[in-house]
Amino acid sequence: MKTLLIMASALAITAAAADAKTFVYCSEASPEGFDPAPYTAGGTFDASAHPVFNRLTEFKKGTTEIEPGLAESWDVSADGTEYTFHLRKGVKWHSNEKFTPSRDFNADDVIFSYERQGKADHPWHQYIPGITYEYYTSMAMPELIKSIEKIDDYTVKFTLNQPEAPFLANIAMPFASIVSKEYADTLEAAGTREDMNNMPVGTGPFKFVAYQKDAVIRYARNAEYWGTAPIIDDLVFAITPDAAVRLQKLKAGECHLMPYPAPADIETIKADPALKLDEQAGLNVGYLAYNTTVAPFDNPQVRKALNMAINQNAIVEAVFQGAALPAKNPIPPTMWSYNDAVQGDAYDPEAAKKMLEEAGVTDLSMKIWAMPVQRPYMPNARRTAELMQEDLGKIGVKVEIVSYEWGEYLQKSMEPGRDGAVILGWTGDNGDPDNFLSVLLSCDSAGEGGANRAFWCNEAFSKLLKDAKVTADPAARTKLYEEAQVIFKDQAPWFTIAHSTQYVPMSAKVSGFQMSPLGDFTFETVDIAE
Amino acid sequence: MIRFILSKLLYLVPTFLGITLIAFSFVRILPGDPVLLMAGERGVTPERHAELTAQLGYDKSVVLQYFDFLGRLLQGDLGHSLVTKKPVLTEFLALFPATVELGLCAIIIATLIGVPVGVLAAIKRGSWFDQVSMTAALVGFSMPIFWWGLLLIIFFSGILGWTPVSGRISLLYFFPDVTGFMLIDSLISGQKGAFASALSHLILPSVVLATIPLAVIARQTRSAMLEVMGEDYVRTARAKGMPPSRVIGVHALRNAMIPVITTIGLQIGVLMAGAILTETIFSWPGIGKWMIDSISRRDYPVVQSGLLLIAALVMIVNLLVDLTYGLINPRIRNT
Numbered sequence: 001m002k003t004l005l006i007m008a009s010a011l012a013i014t015a016a017a018a019d020a021k022t023f024v025y026c027s028e029a030s031p032e033g034f035d036p037a038p039y040t041a042g043g044t045f046d047a048s049a050h051p052v053f054n055r056l057t058e059f060k061k062g063t064t065e066i067e068p069g070l071a072e073s074w075d076v077s078a079d080g081t082e083y084t085f086h087l088r089k090g091v092k093w094h095s096n097e098k099f100t101p102s103r104d105f106n107a108d109d110v111i112f113s114y115e116r117q118g119k120a121d122h123p124w125h126q127y128i129p130g131i132t133y134e135y136y137t138s139m140a141m142p143e144l145i146k147s148i149e150k151i152d153d154y155t156v157k158f159t160l161n162q163p164e165a166p167f168l169a170n171i172a173m174p175f176a177s178i179v180s181k182e183y184a185d186t187l188e189a190a191g192t193r194e195d196m197n198n199m200p201v202g203t204g205p206f207k208f209v210a211y212q213k214d215a216v217i218r219y220a221r222n223a224e225y226w227g228t229a230p231i232i233d234d235l236v237f238a239i240t241p242d243a244a245v246r247l248q249k250l251k252a253g254e255c256h257l258m259p260y261p262a263p264a265d266i267e268t269i270k271a272d273p274a275l276k277l278d279e280q281a282g283l284n285v286g287y288l289a290y291n292t293t294v295a296p297f298d299n300p301q302v303r304k305a306l307n308m309a310i311n312q313n314a315i316v317e318a319v320f321q322g323a324a325l326p327a328k329n330p331i332p333p334t335m336w337s338y339n340d341a342v343q344g345d346a347y348d349p350e351a352a353k354k355m356l357e358e359a360g361v362t363d364l365s366m367k368i369w370a371m372p373v374q375r376p377y378m379p380n381a382r383r384t385a386e387l388m389q390e391d392l393g394k395i396g397v398k399v400e401i402v403s404y405e406w407g408e409y410l411q412k413s414m415e416p417g418r419d420g421a422v423i424l425g426w427t428g429d430n431g432d433p434d435n436f437l438s439v440l441l442s443c444d445s446a447g448e449g450g451a452n453r454a455f456w457c458n459e460a461f462s463k464l465l466k467d468a469k470v471t472a473d474p475a476a477r478t479k480l481y482e483e484a485q486v487i488f489k490d491q492a493p494w495f496t497i498a499h500s501t502q503y504v505p506m507s508a509k510v511s512g513f514q515m516s517p518l519g520d521f522t523f524e525t526v527d528i529a530e
Numbered sequence: 531m532i533r534f535i536l537s538k539l540l541y542l543v544p545t546f547l548g549i550t551l552i553a554f555s556f557v558r559i560l561p562g563d564p565v566l567l568m569a570g571e572r573g574v575t576p577e578r579h580a581e582l583t584a585q586l587g588y589d590k591s592v593v594l595q596y597f598d599f600l601g602r603l604l605q606g607d608l609g610h611s612l613v614t615k616k617p618v619l620t621e622f623l624a625l626f627p628a629t630v631e632l633g634l635c636a637i638i639i640a641t642l643i644g645v646p647v648g649v650l651a652a653i654k655r656g657s658w659f660d661q662v663s664m665t666a667a668l669v670g671f672s673m674p675i676f677w678w679g680l681l682l683i684i685f686f687s688g689i690l691g692w693t694p695v696s697g698r699i700s701l702l703y704f705f706p707d708v709t710g711f712m713l714i715d716s717l718i719s720g721q722k723g724a725f726a727s728a729l730s731h732l733i734l735p736s737v738v739l740a741t742i743p744l745a746v747i748a749r750q751t752r753s754a755m756l757e758v759m760g761e762d763y764v765r766t767a768r769a770k771g772m773p774p775s776r777v778i779g780v781h782a783l784r785n786a787m788i789p790v791i792t793t794i795g796l797q798i799g800v801l802m803a804g805a806i807l808t809e810t811i812f813s814w815p816g817i818g819k820w821m822i823d824s825i826s827r828r829d830y831p832v833v834q835s836g837l838l839l840i841a842a843l844v845m846i847v848n849l850l851v852d853l854t855y856g857l858i859n860p861r862i863r864n865t
Binding site for chain 2: 022024030032033038040128129130131132134137138194197210212213214215216218236238239240241242244245248249251252254404405406407408410411414424425426439445448449450451
């Protein structure tokens with residue numbers, strides 16, 4: 001009977017498909033699951049957090065600014081440790097064959113969504129054995145959140161252990177998606193708790209319909225959406241891992257939009273009148289991190305000299321095929337507080353050679369680590385390392401290129417006393433400068449388990465970041481981060497390689513797509529011309 | 531015959547045990563661990579790393595882990611994926627029909643083309659047909675699958691627009707899985723055009739997957755035929771004035787088929803290897819692509835149990851092949 005019902009509804013969908021607007025997105029990877037909290041991959045969030053769910057705060061489309069989401073407004077106490085959120089009324093939950101909501105979204109859902117992640121003894125903490133909440137943990141939420149209280153059905157108060165300026169941006173991230181407590185109770189009663197991860201129920205612009213593993217995900221327009229409901233009727237993800245095949249599908253009209261084109265295909269796409277290409281500076285940075293604890297790289301003069309010997313523009317041309325901005329700061333220019341007054345290191349091998357001699361360094365030989373995988377911030381680390389090797393060779397520095405398997409690379413590159421400089425990069429999570437500077441360059445992250453691969457600990461720099469983190473006033477924070485960038489440039493713990501450009505090819509019939517600086521793919525604003 | 535089957539089955543036990551050990555160690559020999567890969571560029575503190583490792587049970591000694599794995603295996607528990615948290619068997623069963631459908635199609639194409647081409651090449655030994663087909667077979671055998679698949683997509687789907695680029699069926703069709711075989715499910719669904727769509731999606735990937743087995747089968751058939759055609763009984767049959775079609779069709783081909791069937795059976799392993807690349811290119815949701823994803827994520831339970839299931843499958847197919855020529859040739863049955 002159940003099968004019959006599914007078939008009947010399937011037929012209805014197909015019958016309606018004739019007039020319905022179906023938007024097909026050739027996504028890159030299969031989602032790990034549909035509960036956004038336990039996962040960390042962008043492809044998973046594009047399939048779960050963005051279409052199906054909402055958060056208390058949201059990133060304004062196309063920006064990293066915060067705007068009200070499920071919280072209509074909020075008050076922050078004078079000391080910055082109490083956030084009182086006033087929740088939106090009349091927000092409807094989706095329904096599916098196992099669940100029909102009896103009430104609208106309210107404070108219970110907010111508390112449930114956070115506590116299941118933060119409290120180890122919460123009945124839903126381990127609703128699937130082995131599940132963990134890596135984003136919640138790594139964004140330091142357990143240390144930050146002291147308590148969450150329900151004031152009334154539509155008011156929730158978060159008390160923090162210390163002020164945290166990026167808090168509103170943190171809770172706009174996918175892991176903080178609000179799930180339905182009533183749905184959880186229903187699944188609990190039915191003994192099918194794992195469906196929380198298989199058949200998501202949210203408040204977002206699209207309702208989840210079905211997922212055929214590794215092949216297709218289907219969503220339908222949520223006509224009752226509290227925001228502006230989507231224009232298209234059906235959203236389909238056609239999972240297509242290979243970039244060349246995605247492009248062929250796009251050209252053949254089998255999908256309307258694709259992520260991550262191969263850099264070599266950009267020109268072909270631009271030349272095709274049936275396609276168009278959106279582009280935007282990515283919220284990322286690729287860098288070469290010296291080990292600043294090992295001589296002679298502990299001398300800023302030496303690091304500066306090496307930076308001046310590397311031809312940055314040549315790398316941008318050869319490795320990024322021009323699709324990147326040469327970087328001078330550790331944060332990208334699209335991020336607020338970017339200090340444009342900082343001067344990049346001029347490419348000057350002669351001066352570099354002289355500086356090395358002045359620092360008393362001769363016959364220097366070093367290792368450069370080239371990562372084995374491609375990342376949006378670094379399309380080809382090997383090639384980059386080779387170009388650096390050639391440039392540094394010109395000033396008499398001998399370079400040996402090394403590489404390891406990816407997991408090992410990440411681990412070994414954080415081992416104290418590491419031999420050599422490491423190529424790596426970062427893509428922002430929430431658009432806050434703290435998410436780059438503290439994570440990658442503070443004293444706190446220079447130890448084991450951190451991500452400061454220069455092992456660079458500059459007290460003045462770290463103090464600026466700490467002050468900025470507890471300063472609520474954006475203008476004052478901006479000033480602190482600008483100062484920090486001056487120290488960074490002066491001390492040169494990295495050679496900042498580039499901020500790569502992100503491209504999104506789509507059919508010329510598509511309109512209304514907005515690229516996200518955070519690299520998210522969302523479709524509630526898209527339309528397709530007939 | 532029963533004794534024959536039993537003796538074959540007995541051989542499978544130690545082989546299977548050996549495979550559990552290989553499957554278990556293979557993914558652990560690879561450097562890098564799942565916790566580090568999950569953390570990515572962000573890094574993970576040593577305490578958290580230890581906590582997560584313990585939670586996954588990977589803090590125990592490898593020997594203990596292996597016996598844990600064997601113990602659970604005996605109870606029919608293949609473990610849960612570290613990434614999706616779903617039972618490995620559930621995932622396998624969801625994806626397996628897609629691979630079987632593709633593999634069967636490929637082996638049918640390879641056999642239907644490979645055997646006649648091999649026979650013809652043998653009969654017309656040294657002719658232009660023999661030379662062209664055997665050169666083509668050599669090229670096919672050395673074909674880099676990924677490149678070949680992409681080339682076919684660009685030509686047939688991109689330039690000519692004859693076939694769809696990838697996937698199993700047009701996204702316009704949406705019906706529930708009944709058997710998991712798209713050709714059958716599309717017929718059951720009764721939706722107009724669904725079967726044709728599923729069939730058109732199968733063409734390119736099965737041709738790509740069939741390429742290497744086809745080359746091997748064609749060459750094997752040719753050499754087996756040549757050998758048999760030199761035998762006394764074939765010469766005798768000819769001398770008796772039997773029509774050439776009967777000499778070749780009945781006397782030569784039947785005897786030449788034994789090594790050919792062995793070859794076809796062995797191609798199942800080759801197909802599995804080919805499926806990994808073919809499925810990735812054609813976005814085919816089968817177990818090849820599943821394995822590749824799991825290896826790169828160091829999803830230990832999926833890799834070890836997945837390898838085991840694939841190995842078991844290859845073993846079963848080879849057993850069936852053994853039984854088949856037990857049927858064709860009674861002498862083998864009694865050895």
